[in-house]
Structures are given as structure tokens and as C-alpha cells.
Amino acid sequence: MTEEVAVSLRNVSKTFYLSDQTDSSFQKVKSMLFQKLSTKKLEVFKNITVDIKKGEFFGVVGRNGSGKSTLLKLIMESMNSDPGSIIETNGKLIRLALGLGFDVNLTARDNIYLNGTILGMSMQQIGEKFDELIEFAQLEEFVDTPIKFYSSGMRSRLAFSVAVHADADIFLIDEFFGGVGDEAFKAKSKAVFEERIIQNKTIILVSHSLELIVKNCDRVMVIKDGVGHVFNNPANAIQFHKKSFGRKVTEINAK
Amino acid sequence: MIKSKIGDLYLKYIPNNQRLERIWKLAQVDFKKRYYNDKFGMLWAIVNPISQMLIYFVVFTKLFNRGEDNFILFLFSGIIMWMGFTEASNRGSHLLKQKRYLVENIQFDWMDLNYSHIISILMGLSFNFLAYCLISIFYKNTFGEYWYLFPFVLLTWAMVSLSCGMLLGLVRSIFDDAIHVWNIFTKLGFWGSGIFFPTSFIVEKYSWLAYANPFVGIIGNTRACLLVNNDFFFKLFFWDLAFALILYITAVTLFYKYSKTMVEKL
Numbered sequence: 428m429t430e431e432v433a434v435s436l437r438n439v440s441k442t443f444y445l446s447d448q449t450d451s452s453f454q455k456v457k458s459m460l461f462q463k464l465s466t467k468k469l470e471v472f473k474n475i476t477v478d479i480k481k482g483e484f485f486g487v488v489g490r491n492g493s494g495k496s497t498l499l500k501l502i503m504e505s506m507n508s509d510p511g512s513i514i515e516t517n518g519k520l521i522r523l524a525l526g527l528g529f530d531v532n533l534t535a536r537d538n539i540y541l542n543g544t545i546l547g548m549s550m551q552q553i554g555e556k557f558d559e560l561i562e563f564a565q566l567e568e569f570v571d572t573p574i575k576f577y578s579s580g581m582r583s584r585l586a587f588s589v590a591v592h593a594d595a596d597i598f599l600i601d602e603f604f605g606g607v608g609d610e611a612f613k614a615k616s617k618a619v620f621e622e623r624i625i626q627n628k629t630i631i632l633v634s635h636s637l638e639l640i641v642k643n644c645d646r647v648m649v650i651k652d653g654v655g656h657v658f659n660n661p662a663n664a665i666q667f668h669k670k671s672f673g674r675k676v677t678e679i680n681a682k
Numbered sequence: 683m684i685k686s687k688i689g690d691l692y693l694k695y696i697p698n699n700q701r702l703e704r705i706w707k708l709a710q711v712d713f714k715k716r717y718y719n720d721k722f723g724m725l726w727a728i729v730n731p732i733s734q735m736l737i738y739f740v741v742f743t744k745l746f747n748r749g750e751d752n753f754i755l756f757l758f759s760g761i762i763m764w765m766g767f768t769e770a771s772n773r774g775s776h777l778l779k780q781k782r783y784l785v786e787n788i789q790f791d792w793m794d795l796n797y798s799h800i801i802s803i804l805m806g807l808s809f810n811f812l813a814y815c816l817i818s819i820f821y822k823n824t825f826g827e828y829w830y831l832f833p834f835v836l837l838t839w840a841m842v843s844l845s846c847g848m849l850l851g852l853v854r855s856i857f858d859d860a861i862h863v864w865n866i867f868t869k870l871g872f873w874g875s876g877i878f879f880p881t882s883f884i885v886e887k888y889s890w891l892a893y894a895n896p897f898v899g900i901i902g903n904t905r906a907c908l909l910v911n912n913d914f915f916f917k918l919f920f921w922d923l924a925f926a927l928i929l930y931i932t933a934v935t936l937f938y939k940y941s942k943t944m945v946e947k948l
Binding site: 503505506507520522523524528529533542545546547548549550573 | 700703704707708711714715718719783784785786787788789790942943945946
């Protein structure tokens with residue numbers, strides 16, 4: 428781990444505005460013309476401030492719906508944060524989630540080339556790593572099969588293999604390790620994960636697996652009641668996490 | 683061992699630039715996907731336009747006796763430009779939804795999706811032009827006097843089509859019904875773009891329409907490039923190019939500003 432910052436979050440907040448929906452066409456037109464729509468304001472979290480350093484293994488825990496995955500999406504810049512939030516990243520990011528970046532109608536070959544080029548690899552580099560990548564994922568016989576026919580384990584293996592071989596600097600791992608194939612592959616991926624990724628990369632791990640968090644993380648953030656609490660000792664974070672959670676939902680009228 | 687089957691010979695012709703490779707790969711996969719599960723694959727890309735032209739041939743030359751002056755080529759050249767536009771705008775409007783699996787998991791410039799989308803549509807269009815050329819041989823048609831201006835006409839077409847897709851996508855994220863309004867609009871445009879009659883007719887009778895609808899000029903000038911004895915409308919050409927450029931700048935600016943909001947609402 429270095430002192431250089433990989434991800435910087437300053438006063439990061441996220442609020443969703445959820446409108447009511449009706450299936451009736453008549454009701455839809457009526458509400459559009461004559462009624463004010465009822466909108467729910469959902470404050471997911473407020474003013475999260477933290478610097479994640481290069482090479483750091485940073486864990487994020489919280490109850491379902493606490494905003495862990497939303498935070499990763501904000502860091503990925505695939506979602507807008509609230510005004511006043513500042514998110515800075517230093518390096519190429521990839522989010523590892525089940526079904527990562529794959530078009531299920533395409534073959535593994537096409538998905539590898541597609542993901543590889545988007546991750547910043549040249550076609551030549553992908554060509555050079557292709558065999559290794561497929562062998563690692565144990566998909567030699569299914570390389571030209573559309574991945575919609577793959578089991579979830581096969582998909583996870585492919586996703587993990589692409590991520591390991593890609594030159595991303597920051598890994599956002601979202602509940603990924605639960606489904607990475609059979610025991611043999613889990614052992615292999617764990618070894619590769621520890622060897623190639625933990626040693627060199629910045630990792631932000633979202634997981635319900637407290638064991639994984641305690642074992643690997645340098646620091647942990649617990650999102651509770653929309654506030655991010657950062658702990659230098661993962662064990663303390665887990666203790667804090669076990670307390671009760673909640674969040675505030677306010678109903679407002681849309682103008 | 684699995685052999686790496688790159689097979690991408692075209693890459694030799696693309697400058698060694700990672701972004702260009704990415705755009706090309708996205709476009710290639712997008713185009714390939716249209717025929718992915720078909721037994722005859724991309725053969726359909728050429729069979730479809732040829733069969734379409736044969737149907738026009740039977741309908742217009744045998745039933746309506748409109749076989750004069752390469753009428754089938756005249757008609758087909760207009761239709762492929764218009765159909766390409768409607769396909770580009772409709773599919774472009776839900777591009778981020780289709781590619782959500784990429785935008786949510788990998789960090790890259792989302793504008794590349796739009797560029798690859800229009801290249802993929804151009805790939806389809808090239809098969810239509812191939813069919814057009816094959817039928818041209820049958821009609822002994824040679825290209826028009828202004829054939830060398832065709833890349834610029836195509837560029838105008840691409841900018842208008844790309845921009846309309848992006849803008850429609852933005853509008854749809856607020857008001858999903860916009861796609862139905864757009865479909866009505868494109869049906870009107872089909873009859874108001876000079877597909878069935880000469881551009882000169884619109885320019886003379888309804889000059890306002892020629893300036894309000896860029897496809898009047900685009901289709902007229904496509905014919906001037908692809909068919910003999912057709913006038914090139916220079917004034918419309920420059921007007922359309924300027925229109926396309928302004929539309930493109932507006933669409934790109936709005937896309938960068940609101941694309942994240944769009945993804946959030948998907």
C-alpha cells in the first residue's frame with residue numbers, strides 16, 4: 428500500500444426520487460394532466476468522505492439496501508451523485524459482479540474480446556492472453572458457445588478470468604465470490620486473487636461475508652443509517668455492523 | 683490448447699489506437715449479433731435487400747408500369763437511406779439500456795457506444811449498397827456525375843442519424859412514450875423526404891420542407907451520386923451539413939450531461 432490516493436470520496440451523497448406508477452393508461456393520463464405525482468425521496472447515504480489508497484484492500488459492509496452497491500456505481504461513474512459530492516479516481520476501474528459485463532447472446536470468445544478492448548487492452552494483447560484466459564476459466568470446450576447456455580459457475584469463472592487478466596488498477600468487487608465455480612476453482616481463484624490482485628491492486632470489496640472482510644481488509648466502512656463509518660480495525664467494524672440499521676424515507680410531493 | 687482465432691484482418695487497416703479498436707470491436711459484435719443464431723448468418727444481410735428490390739421490381743414495373751428511367755434504383759436509393767436512418771434512431775434510443783451490462787461494470791467513454799452503433803448501422807447499409815450495385819449492373823446504370831461527394835452525403839446522414847438516436851434516447855428517459863411519437867414522425871417523414879418523387883419537385887413546390895427536413899437533400903444528393911442524370915443540390919447539401927453539425931454538437935453535449943441520469947432511470 429502506498430500513500431498515493433486511488434479513490435477519493437468527498438461529501439458523497441445519493442438520493443433517489445421514486446415516482447409512483449400505475450398500470451392503467453387512463454390513470455396515467457389523468458395523473459399527468461390533473462394530479463401531482465407522489466414521489467418518495469430516498470436518502471441512501473449522506474456526506475461519505477474517505478480516501479482509499481493505492482494497493483489498499485477496503486471493505487464496505489451494511490445491511491441490504493444500505494447503499495453498498497450504489498456506492499460502487501457512483502465510484503464507477505455509472506450513476507450521478509448528489510450535487511456537492513466529489514469523486515476522484517486514479518486508474519482504470521472494473522466492477523466484478525455476477526454476470527459482469529457480459530452479453531449473454533454472445534460467445535465467450537466475443538465477450539472476451541469485447542470486455543478486453545473496453546478494459547483498455549489492445550486486440551493483440553487479448554490475442555496473446557486468450558488461451559491462458561480460457562484455460563484458467565476451464566472453458567476450453569465452450570469457447571464458441573453463447574454464454575446464455577453457461578451455468579452461473581461457468582459465467583463467474585469467465586468473469587473472474589477476464590478480470591484477473593485485464594490490466595485494471597482498481598477492482599470494485601460486489602458480492603462476487605459466493606458464486607465462483609466449484610471447490611477446485613474456488614481454491615485456484617483464491618490463490619490467483621491473493622497472488623495477482625491483492626498484492627498489486629486497489630480493491631473495494633462489498634460483501635456480506637464477514638469472514639472475507641475480516642481476513643483481507645485493511646480498513647472497513649460500515650454504512651449505517653446513511654452514514655459511512657470508517658474503521659481501521661476490521662474486527663471493530665464487524666462488531667459495529669451487528670447493531671441495528673435503518674434509514675429514513677420521506678414522502679414529498681413533486682412539484 | 684485453444685487457438686486464438688483473431689481473424690480480424692481489417693485491424694491491419696485501423697491505426698494502432700486502442701479507442702478505435704474498441705469502437706470497431708463494439709460495432710462488429712453489434713452487427714454480428716443480428717445474425718448470430720441464423721443458420722445462414724450474414725448471408726441474410728445481402729439476401730434481404732436483394733429480395734426487397736425484387737419485390738419493388740415486380741410491384742412497380744409489372745403492376746404499376748413504373749419501369750422507366752431506373753425507377754427501381756431511384757426508389758431503392760431513397761429507401762435505404764431512410765430505413766437506415768429510422769433503424770439508427772430507433773435502436774440508438776435504447777442503446778444505453780442494451781449496453782447496460784457494460785456501462786455499469788466497466789469504466790469507459792460511453793460516447794464510444796454511439797460511434798460503434800452508427801458504424802454497425804453503416805455496415806448494414808453497405809450490404810444494401812452492395813445489393814444496389816448488383817441490381818445496377820442489371821439496369822446498366824453507372825454512378826452519377828457527383829459520385830465523389832457521396833462520402834460527405836453519408837457523413838451528413840450519419841451525423842443526423844446518430845444525433846437523432848441520442849436525443850430520442852434522452853427524451854425517452856423522461857417520457858418513454860416518445861418512441862411512439864417518433865414512429866408517427868418517421869412515417870410522415872417517409873412520405874415527406876422525396877423517396878417516391880424527385881427532390882426537385884419538393885424544392886420547387888415546397889421549398890420550406892426541403893430546408894426543414896434534411897432528408898430531402900440527403901436523398902436527392904444520394905441519387906445525384908449513385909444514379910446518372912440527377913442534379914446535385916449544392917445549396918441543400920451545405921444547409922444539411924450545417925444542420926447535421928449543429929444537431930450533432932447539441933446531442934453530444936446533452937448526452938455527456940444527462941447520460942448518467944438516463945442509466946439511472948433504466
